[in-house]
Amino acid sequence: MSNPLGSTQGYVASQAESARVAGFLQKVYGWMFAGLAITAAVAWLVAGSPAVVQTLAANRLLFWVVLLAPLGFVWYLSAKVDTIAPNTAALVFSTYAALNGVTFAFVLLAYTGASIASTFLTAAAMFGALAVYGSITKRSLAGIGQFAFMGLIGVIIASIIGIFWQNNMFQFVLSVCGVLVFTALTAWDAQKLRSMALAMPEGRAGSYAVVGALALYLDFINLFLFLLRLFGQRRD
Secondary structure, three states: OOOHHHHHHHHHHHHHHHHHHHHHHHHHHHHHHHHHHHHHHHHHHHHOOHHHHHHHHHOHHHHHHHHHHHHHHHHHHHHOOOOOOHHHHHHHHHHHHHHHHHHHHHHHHHEOHHHHHHHHHHHHHHHHHHHHHHHHOOOOOHHHHHHHHHHHHHHHHHHHHHHHOOOHHHHHHHHHHHHHHHHHHHHHHHHHHHHHHHHOOOOOHHHHHHHHHHHHHHHHHHHHHHHHHHHOOEOO
């Protein structure tokens, strides 16, 4: 005979896991949307201040510091996720999102508002569909994710080359590859969040949620930028 008590315990455990995952994902996506809001607000404020834009454009050292400094924040959050306090993680992530907003101001100035809005909606729809797929699929996306990660390294190297070699065909191929890479990474990262929710140490949900939000934030931002490079219309 089957053990009704064992079935009940299994059901309760399953419900507890589902609740833990749902609560964690709510925090992750909440922080991700907060980061995007901070980036958008800062970009809008900087783009609307000719004095700030002129200062950044005239001072190349300052511009590169603002552009590259966020990489340090990404490394710090990823490396310290097991020890960093949730409030500190939130502060670091918010500062990172704000610095990205400064560089995004130049994107607002380079492209028309209509093309930015349409590309944003396209990126949001793609991201949403991929995130849902990654969250609900039973198929392991580890193989696709590892392949996409190798592609990411190639995209980074090619992007550095593209700074010095302004070739239209090269930039087009790079943008297509970037969209493909971050399409795969979005689904993979969304799937990894479930495993993260179940494996993280007790009491670390706050800092892990911020790191999870950072991964999705990066996926969305880069997907948006590569789509904008493909379909965006520059200002005259």
